[in-house]
Amino acid sequence: MKIQRIRRTMSALACSLALFIGCSGGNKGTIKIAAIAPLTGESAKMGEDISRAVQLAVDQWNEKGGVLGKKIELYAEDDRADPKDAVSVASKVISQGVVGVIGHYNSSCTIPASNLYNEAGIIMITPASTNPMVTDRGYPGVFRTCGRDDQQGKVEADFAAKVLKVKRVVILHDKTTYGQGLADEFKKNLPSDVEIGLYEGITRGDKDFSAILTRAKSVAPDLLMFGGLYGEGGLLTKQMRDLGLECKFLSGDGVYDPEYIRIAGAGAEGAYISYAPSAESIPSAMAFLKAYKARWPEVGPYSLFAYDAANILLSAISEVKTTDGLKVGAYIHHNRFGVASGTIEYDEKGDPLNSPYVMWQVSGGKLEQLDGLTPKAVSVETH
Amino acid sequence: MFLQQLINGLTIGCVYALIALGYTMVYGILELINFAHGEVYMLGAYLGVIGFGLWQALAWGGGPTVTIIFLILFAAVLAALWGISIERFAYRPLRKAGRLSPLISALGISIVLQNFVMLSKGAREEVFPDLLAGKGIDIAGAHISPVQMMIFLTSILMMAGLTILVKKTRIGTAMRATAQDRVMAQLCGIDVNQVIALTFAIGSGLAGVAGVLVASHYQMINFYIGYQAGLKAFTAAVLGGIGNIPGAMLGGLILGLIEAFGAGYISSEYKDVYAFVILIVFLVFRPGGILGERVVEKV
Numbered sequence: 001m002k003i004q005r006i007r008r009t010m011s012a013l014a015c016s017l018a019l020f021i022g023c024s025g026g027n028k029g030t031i032k033i034a035a036i037a038p039l040t041g042e043s044a045k046m047g048e049d050i051s052r053a054v055q056l057a058v059d060q061w062n063e064k065g066g067v068l069g070k071k072i073e074l075y076a077e078d079d080r081a082d083p084k085d086a087v088s089v090a091s092k093v094i095s096q097g098v099v100g101v102i103g104h105y106n107s108s109c110t111i112p113a114s115n116l117y118n119e120a121g122i123i124m125i126t127p128a129s130t131n132p133m134v135t136d137r138g139y140p141g142v143f144r145t146c147g148r149d150d151q152q153g154k155v156e157a158d159f160a161a162k163v164l165k166v167k168r169v170v171i172l173h174d175k176t177t178y179g180q181g182l183a184d185e186f187k188k189n190l191p192s193d194v195e196i197g198l199y200e201g202i203t204r205g206d207k208d209f210s211a212i213l214t215r216a217k218s219v220a221p222d223l224l225m226f227g228g229l230y231g232e233g234g235l236l237t238k239q240m241r242d243l244g245l246e247c248k249f250l251s252g253d254g255v256y257d258p259e260y261i262r263i264a265g266a267g268a269e270g271a272y273i274s275y276a277p278s279a280e281s282i283p284s285a286m287a288f289l290k291a292y293k294a295r296w297p298e299v300g301p302y303s304l305f306a307y308d309a310a311n312i313l314l315s316a317i318s319e320v321k322t323t324d325g326l327k328v329g330a331y332i333h334h335n336r337f338g339v340a341s342g343t344i345e346y347d348e349k350g351d352p353l354n355s356p357y358v359m360w361q362v363s364g365g366k367l368e369q370l371d372g373l374t375p376k377a378v379s380v381e382t383h
Numbered sequence: 384m385f386l387q388q389l390i391n392g393l394t395i396g397c398v399y400a401l402i403a404l405g406y407t408m409v410y411g412i413l414e415l416i417n418f419a420h421g422e423v424y425m426l427g428a429y430l431g432v433i434g435f436g437l438w439q440a441l442a443w444g445g446g447p448t449v450t451i452i453f454l455i456l457f458a459a460v461l462a463a464l465w466g467i468s469i470e471r472f473a474y475r476p477l478r479k480a481g482r483l484s485p486l487i488s489a490l491g492i493s494i495v496l497q498n499f500v501m502l503s504k505g506a507r508e509e510v511f512p513d514l515l516a517g518k519g520i521d522i523a524g525a526h527i528s529p530v531q532m533m534i535f536l537t538s539i540l541m542m543a544g545l546t547i548l549v550k551k552t553r554i555g556t557a558m559r560a561t562a563q564d565r566v567m568a569q570l571c572g573i574d575v576n577q578v579i580a581l582t583f584a585i586g587s588g589l590a591g592v593a594g595v596l597v598a599s600h601y602q603m604i605n606f607y608i609g610y611q612a613g614l615k616a617f618t619a620a621v622l623g624g625i626g627n628i629p630g631a632m633l634g635g636l637i638l639g640l641i642e643a644f645g646a647g648y649i650s651s652e653y654k655d656v657y658a659f660v661i662l663i664v665f666l667v668f669r670p671g672g673i674l675g676e677r678v679v680e681k682v
Contacts, residue, residue: 210394242519
């Protein structure tokens with residue numbers, strides 16, 4: 001009897017599988033693109049921001065009639081911020097026949113996944129991966145709309161040395177391609193008279209950093225620089241204030257998010273973060289901001305970059321009138337794109353020619369752009 | 384710095400110990416590694432957030448101390464109910480099915496609970512309210528925050544209470560009897576099912592308390608915090624001698640200290656490595672754990 005039941009279940013399963021296979025054959029008349037970012041896990045918010053912005057761009061194109069006379073179909077996929085998942089999701093969307101990918105978020109996911117897109121001849125534009133390696137490998141179809149960590153690390157190091165005039169720094173990173181990469185660029189660009197008191201890695205997903213922060217406190221730094229994302233960044237800031245480490249805190253675009261301030265609480269006050277200029281200050285971004293806010297409450301740090309990336313991909317496809325990755329890639333390399341964040345023009349590697357980083361500071365519980373790199377007078381409160 | 388690292392280590396060690404107790408009690412009675420236990424801790428943290436929302440919605444007022452006591456009790460009671468239900472539906476039907484089946488069932492429950500919380504509460508972090516903001520105290524250059532003091536105090540009370548319960552009460556005697564010989568205990572008139580349910584309730588309640596304590600300390604929780612905490616607590620339980628209650632407490636504290644001193648004096652890059660190297664070393668050379676051989680009673 002038991003065997004019969006198993007047999008019945010198996011045949012039911014087989015039938016439902018057959019149904020699925022039957023489904024995937026359809027939809028020949030669409031152009032498929034994918035938005036891949038972490039939709040679960042610690043960076044889920046960033047992934048959501050990215051896939052929403054791409055969704056907005058795709059919906060706007062579809063309202064105008066799609067591209068090459070076909071509707072655009074968006075596959076929003078989750079790479080869980082994990083390089084292994086990123087690779088398997090990449091192979092999945094390639095087999096589904098997408099012609100371009102907007103993603104990934106983490107450099108550690110973008111780099112291995114881009115190998116697959118390159119082999120498959122698919123365009124990939126990342127809105128958020130700032131590690132130099134992403135474009136330094138000379139793949140013809142790999143682009144980004146954000147900046148590079150060597151640019152970012154230099155802006156941060158100059159700010160720390162010339163404006164904050166720090167003498168001794170502690171550098172922490174999360175051991176990821178992005179976090180360690182940024183920390184290394186920061187370290188490299190510091191003038192030789194700035195002493196590096198401690199340079200260490202922490203583990204992503206860890207919640208307790210009191211041990212390493214106690215060690216950081218013992219070298220009495222003027223500044224703690226962190227290369228990593230907002231989850232750990234927020235906890236580090238909160239815990240360093242709890243331990244009575246009152247030095248300044250500086251981090252990169254991975255920490256640029258209101259979630260950072262929510263997690264760090266009052267300890268975030270006065271923290272410095274390098275990031276692109278505010279979308280609110282860019283006249284050409286107004287239409288995007290209005291359309292985005294009509295559907296979702298909050299524009300995230302990578303929403304604009306993701307929206308631009310989708311628009312660049314789709315307008316290139318509509319201009320060259322083919323979805324052939326090599327031709328689309330060549331077009332993107334040799335043309336200028338008037339997008340929401342301004343005009344983007346690519347160099348031979350696939351980086352935007354000018355990607356200005358500016359410094360921001362947490363002030364009154366909000367992120368504020370510093371003009372002329374002048375820090376605000378903020379008293380850091382510890383408890 | 385030494386004193387500060389000691390405090391850091393003891394704080395996290397207390398939490399490991401509270402979670403490890405649940406592992407060890409269940410193992411003592413059923414010889415089952417309850418891999419869903421870490422998820423109960425995660426549920427406890429979320430129950431703390433829900434309890435806080437409830438507290439505010441009902442506007443009961445009271446100071447931060449009253450609120451935190453309410454949250455701890457709320458999470459403990461509901462986590463205990465979760466524990467009882469898990470035992471009833473995932474383990475009891477498999478009690479005669481050998482040792483592997485309940486283990487797989489435990490892994491399944493763990494996945495179910497993680498995804499349940501992910502779908503119902505979302506994949507993003509929840510920020511736990513800062514209830515015990517304050518200066519804390521400084522001793523010889525080391526700083527103890529009010530939350531750390533609360534963690535010490537609550538853990539000590541919980542562990543003392545548990546020890547008294549197990550050693551001095553009729554229920555404790557019944558638990559020890561069941562751990563030694565389930566069939567014999569049944570013949571003596573002990574309702575074994577009830578004792579097992581109670582063990583799950585106590586273990587899960589402690590994990591729920593640990594969840595609230597950790598959430599109020601780090602103020603950031605998400606649906607997969609149970610995975611790592613569960614592994615660490617399991618390590619602590621093995622370190623102390625699985626099935627042994629004082630062993631779990633000792634193992635938790637030792638593990639916390641190893642992590643803090645390792646990260647503080649050697650390198651924080653290998654913080655998790657220290658914990659799991661210890662686990663492997665103990666599994667290979669002393670599978671009974673530190674207190675595993677000296678104490679005969681399992682619960």
